[in-house]
Amino acid sequence: MNRAKSGLSLAILVILLFSGFIPLGPLPPLFGLLNPSSGIWVSEEPYYIGSTNLVLTQGANHAAVTVFRQSDGFIGIAANETWAMYYEQGYTEAQYRLAQMEFLLLTAVGNLSSVAGSQAVSSDVFFRELGNYRTAEIEAANLSRSGYTYMALSEFVRGINYYITSANPARMPLIFKLLGFTPANWTVTDVLALEQLFLWENTAAQFDPLYFTYALEKMPEQVVHSFYPAYPAGIQHPIVPVQLNPVIYTEPGNIRNLTMYTPTYHYPLNDTPPDPSLFGIAPNLTFGEANHLINVTQLVLGLRDFGSNDWAVRTPLTGSSVSGGSSSESRAILSNDPHLSTTVPSIWMGFQLVSPGENAVGVVFPGFPGVVLGHNPYVAWGATNGQIQQTYFYAETTSASRPGEYYMDGSWHPFLETNESIAVKGAGMRRLIVLQATNGVVIQEKPITITLDWVGLRPSYEVSFFLKADSASSVSQFRSLLERYFRVAIQNWAVADSQGNIGIFSYGEYPIISQGDPRGILPGTGAYNWIGFVNLSYQPFLYNPPTGFVFSANQITVSSNYPYYVGWDYESGFRADEIFSTLSSAAQVNDSNMIQLQLSIHDYSTDVFLKPLLAALSRAGYASTPEYQALSSWNGDMYTNSSAATIYYFWLRNYISFVFSPWLRYYNITPAEGLGSSSFFLGADDYYHGPLIEDLENWTANYTNTRWFSNPLTGETANASSDLVEAYAETMSNLTSTLGAYSAKWDWGNVHTRVLASFFGIAPLNTRPLAAPGDGNTVNAAYGLQSNFGPSWRMVVDMSAPQNALGIYPGGASESPVSAYYSNTFLVWNEGNYYRLIPADAPEQFFYLYRVGISP
Amino acid sequence: MIQFALSTGLSYLGYWYLLWTCALALAMSGTAKTRSPLSGFASAAGVVLTIVLRAQGGGFEQAGLLSRIIGIPGAQALPLALTLAYSFALGTTGWYAGSALSQRTA
Numbered sequence: 001m002n003r004a005k006s007g008l009s010l011a012i013l014v015i016l017l018f019s020g021f022i023p024l025g026p027l028p029p030l031f032g033l034l035n036p037s038s039g040i041w042v043s044e045e046p047y048y049i050g051s052t053n054l055v056l057t058q059g060a061n062h063a064a065v066t067v068f069r070q071s072d073g074f075i076g077i078a079a080n081e082t083w084a085m086y087y088e089q090g091y092t093e094a095q096y097r098l099a100q101m102e103f104l105l106l107t108a109v110g111n112l113s114s115v116a117g118s119q120a121v122s123s124d125v126f127f128r129e130l131g132n133y134r135t136a137e138i139e140a141a142n143l144s145r146s147g148y149t150y151m152a153l154s155e156f157v158r159g160i161n162y163y164i165t166s167a168n169p170a171r172m173p174l175i176f177k178l179l180g181f182t183p184a185n186w187t188v189t190d191v192l193a194l195e196q197l198f199l200w201e202n203t204a205a206q207f208d209p210l211y212f213t214y215a216l217e218k219m220p221e222q223v224v225h226s227f228y229p230a231y232p233a234g235i236q237h238p239i240v241p242v243q244l245n246p247v248i249y250t251e252p253g254n255i256r257n258l259t260m261y262t263p264t265y266h267y268p269l270n271d272t273p274p275d276p277s278l279f280g281i282a283p284n285l286t287f288g289e290a291n292h293l294i295n296v297t298q299l300v301l302g303l304r305d306f307g308s309n310d311w312a313v314r315t316p317l318t319g320s321s322v323s324g325g326s327s328s329e330s331r332a333i334l335s336n337d338p339h340l341s342t343t344v345p346s347i348w349m350g351f352q353l354v355s356p357g358e359n360a361v362g363v364v365f366p367g368f369p370g371v372v373l374g375h376n377p378y379v380a381w382g383a384t385n386g387q388i389q390q391t392y393f394y395a396e397t398t399s400a401s402r403p404g405e406y407y408m409d410g411s412w413h414p415f416l417e418t419n420e421s422i423a424v425k426g427a428g429m430r431r432l433i434v435l436q437a438t439n440g441v442v443i444q445e446k447p448i449t450i451t452l453d454w455v456g457l458r459p460s461y462e463v464s465f466f467l468k469a470d471s472a473s474s475v476s477q478f479r480s481l482l483e484r485y486f487r488v489a490i491q492n493w494a495v496a497d498s499q500g501n502i503g504i505f506s507y508g509e510y511p512i513i514s515q516g517d518p519r520g521i522l523p524g525t526g527a528y529n530w531i532g533f534v535n536l537s538y539q540p541f542l543y544n545p546p547t548g549f550v551f552s553a554n555q556i557t558v559s560s561n562y563p564y565y566v567g568w569d570y571e572s573g574f575r576a577d578e579i580f581s582t583l584s585s586a587a588q589v590n591d592s593n594m595i596q597l598q599l600s601i602h603d604y605s606t607d608v609f610l611k612p613l614l615a616a617l618s619r620a621g622y623a624s625t626p627e628y629q630a631l632s633s634w635n636g637d638m639y640t641n642s643s644a645a646t647i648y649y650f651w652l653r654n655y656i657s658f659v660f661s662p663w664l665r666y667y668n669i670t671p672a673e674g675l676g677s678s679s680f681f682l683g684a685d686d687y688y689h690g691p692l693i694e695d696l697e698n699w700t701a702n703y704t705n706t707r708w709f710s711n712p713l714t715g716e717t718a719n720a721s722s723d724l725v726e727a728y729a730e731t732m733s734n735l736t737s738t739l740g741a742y743s744a745k746w747d748w749g750n751v752h753t754r755v756l757a758s759f760f761g762i763a764p765l766n767t768r769p770l771a772a773p774g775d776g777n778t779v780n781a782a783y784g785l786q787s788n789f790g791p792s793w794r795m796v797v798d799m800s801a802p803q804n805a806l807g808i809y810p811g812g813a814s815e816s817p818v819s820a821y822y823s824n825t826f827l828v829w830n831e832g833n834y835y836r837l838i839p840a841d842a843p844e845q846f847f848y849l850y851r852v853g854i855s856p
Numbered sequence: 857m858i859q860f861a862l863s864t865g866l867s868y869l870g871y872w873y874l875l876w877t878c879a880l881a882l883a884m885s886g887t888a889k890t891r892s893p894l895s896g897f898a899s900a901a902g903v904v905l906t907i908v909l910r911a912q913g914g915g916f917e918q919a920g921l922l923s924r925i926i927g928i929p930g931a932q933a934l935p936l937a938l939t940l941a942y943s944f945a946l947g948t949t950g951w952y953a954g955s956a957l958s959q960r961t962a
Contacts, residue, residue, distance in 0.1 A: 005952070005955075005956040006953055006956035006957050009949050009952040009953035009956055010953050012945075012949050013876055013946075013949045013950065013953060016876075016942070016945055016946060016949060017873065017876075020873055020942060021873075027926065030938065030942070031872070031873045031942075033922075034935060034938060034939045034942065035867075035870060035872055036867045036868070036872055036903050036906040036907045036910055036939065037867060037868055037869065037870040037872070037906060037910050038870050040915070040918050040919050040922050040935060041907045041910055041911045041915040041916075041918070041919060041939075042910050042911065042915050042918075043911075043913050043914035043915050043917070043918045044914075046913045046914070170870075170910070174918055174921065174922075178922070178925065762925055764921060764924035764925050765921065765925075816914065817917075817918075817921055818913075818914030818915075818917040818918050818921070819914065
């Protein structure tokens with residue numbers, strides 16, 4: 001009996017132990033997960049407010065450091081040695097954002113599937129092909145060991161690694177516990193690989209030529225010309241118009257030799273055409289249980305710049321100076337709000353970094369040192385995506401009789417091969433051979449070998465620019481740093497300095513080809529390869545223009561007579577129109593009215609469309625309806641309590657769809673080719689991005705009887721007026737069926753919200769949605785109906801008193817979802833409030849260089 | 857009480873899956889005359905105490921998040937129930953096995 005009892009109890013014990021030590025589906029073993037001293041019962045390192053003084057020692061070097069943790073998501077680090085400042089920044093980033101940093105790094109180096117499983121393989125394969133890590137290795141090897149960049153990176157990495165090795169394993173992030181992940185030490189190469197990821201995600205156009213190949217192949221030239229003009233059709237206020245900088249327009253350039261409306265390479269569409277959605281991130285890349293997903297797509301898209309605003313103004317605005325000069329009487333103000341995914345944790349982390357000769361405050365991507373966007377006592381800077389095409393695609397000539405080779409310039413060349421191994425969680429090792437040709441990396445081998453050429457495939461040192469810009473002393477010095485270091489992911493850098501100078505610089509590598517259509521796939525024969533880059537002297541910039549302001553909102557960079565091809569896919573331009581309209585009519589500017597402009601919720605598209613819509617509706621007999629009355633008395637502001645805003649938003653979307661959908665279907669553009677997903681083909685962003693909304697703006701205002709308003713599928717002839725009304729009727733029908741009869745339920749705030757989505761795509765970690773004003777065309781952008789991308793950072797700096805600069809990013813300092821500082825600035829941000837970036841009660845070190853007699 | 861103390865100590869140090877060993881040892885040593893479920897309760901009580909001590913600053917909320925992430929209702933109730941069930945089972949089974957082995961030896 002005892003034998004049986006002991007046997008039974010031991011058997012039960014073994015079963016218990018076994019069940020506790022084996023993983024349960026995607027979850028790690030329960031003994032680890034539920035461990036009372038290290039599992040889910042112990043939360044991540046808590047974030048606390050206040051100031052701490054410490055002494056860092058490295059060998060014989062000692063440094064005094066003050067860390068000032070604030071409730072607004074900013075951490076001040078003041079050190080009397082520069083190395084200690086970067087060390088502490090690395091430590092602090094790891095302390096509060098380690099999971100975010102690790103996932104970014106895993107993504108960058110193509111190891112995401114080692115924790116997220118096979119559904120992340122396509123992302124890993126792409127980033128292995130792109131060679132982020134290979135490029136980073138070259139960059140790291142080329143860095144001078146005695147240079148500033150290497151010092152900053154290596155100290156930053158030391159700080160990260162000290163946290164990783166010294167932290168209590170029980171205090172590791174929740175997501176590590178869920179995935180059974182243990183972080184490894186970082187290297188300088190890792191940070192540079194992360195930089196490659198940032199650069200890729202902020203490279204405009206990306207796969208546009210693959211999508212656009214369908215338009216070029218399937219539509220007659222005349223249709224491509226009308227729908228997809230190489231220069232946008234709507235109202236344009238270029239960033240660098242010819243009248244403000246005629247010199248850059250004087251080169252012969254290359255655009256006159258390019259064919260923009262016909263394919264140079266005819267892709268055999270019956271032969272499995274390239275599917276851009278398969279490259280980089282699959283649309284449904286997810287991990288976990290149904291309905292509660294770790295969404296890798298969200299993770300990667302969190303980095304992408306969807307649209308942004310920046311402007312610099314010198315006061316007094318009119319007649320303040322002669323171009324190129326400076327005036328002691330003028331003062332400059334800079335405003336910037338980059339539009340990225342608004343996530344928790346935020347893609348930004350706020351820092352004030354103080355060390356001998358430097359006092360910079362602003363935001364940085366976790367995993368990266370320094371301040372990326374911000375200001376110091378002398379200069380303030382902001383950026384928007386330049387929308388410049390820095391990716392080109394080539395169809396290589398290959399032959400079954402010449403395996404491993406491609407034909408170019410009259411002879412066969414071997415592909416450069418790199419062997420890669422990807423450890424896929426739960427699926428073993430995935431072997432990969434990455435091929436590289438003269439004009440890029442192979443992203444598709446069969447049936448046609450396609451290479452992607454990206455300026456970021458070559459080593460570059462944007463990190464040096466970011467680190468050194470933090471202590472720039474003037475717009476001119478900032479500009480020279482851009483000239484020296486900035487190559488990839490061209491931004492429109494708006495800059496203002498304490499001397500009253502302003503400028504905007506869209507510097508970087510603009511590839512030049514001598515012939516062909518860069519908007520589609522090019523033949524890889526060698527005749528269409530890049531032959532160089534636009535000389536710096538002819539790249540777009542403005543310095544102290546006579547208008548007294550510079551600005552950008554992802555609109556077209558240059559006037560139509562710019563001699564070089566720079567790209568063609570821009571934002572609608574309505575945000576730019578609003579900013580231009582406001583700045584060009586302002587008599588005086590100050591912090592308050594710059595903030596007012598940053599928070600503007602006037603949809604400039606209403607200035608174009610509303611009048612013809614109301615006229616058409618009136619003619620159609622709608623004038624007495626309450627919906628018409630609401631629209632006719634509306635000023636175009638997307639307020640939360642405006643029902644007209646709701647009607648207009650859905651109407652505009654229906655109008656675009658009503659006009660273009662029949663044509664796209666007529667030319668057989670399919671969902672697999674981007675119909676409904678690419679902005680070229682009525683994607684979700686079609687009302688604020690890309691050519692279609694600009695066409696509609698142009699046709700509605702100037703060509704009301706163009707044949708494009710007619711329906712090619714039914715043969716029904718129409719004009720602008722009839723389509724305006726038809727789209728309105730459909731809108732009324734849809735709104736009534738979803739929201740009921742016209743009432744306060746139709747108010748914009750009832751259908752339009754903002755949310756901070758989990759950076760990891762874990763829905764339960766999202767914030768609750770808040771009713772929000774604005775839309776995709778307002779300066780205060782709130783794209784989509786439940787908007788999770790928009791102004792990820794807002795900053796306004798009056799350079800006559802930079803210590804009073806204002807800013808805010810939505811979210812908080814901590815990535816721990818149970819922390820009080822996980823999303824504490826969300827409500828404040830949504831309500832349009834700002835924080836003083838250097839609080840008045842900060843320790844005195846943080847006023848170094850602002851006040852005399854203070855040391856860091 | 858001994859089992860409670862050992863359970864608290866073991867789980868605090870991160871070795872809660874070894875709860876069965878001290879229950880087994882105690883039962884085999886015959887120093888405590890009790891029933892195996894009581895040992896289970898003592899084990900669970902020690903684990904609860906550790907959780908209370910360790911979960912300061914958001915541990916309970918984090919357990920609730922786990923439930924939401926994996927899609928189970930009841931916030932932190934199920935993770936807590938599961939943790940206690942394991943503790944109880946390990947303590948009970950260990951004691952039971954120890955008693956049986958002890959009697960066999962005798």
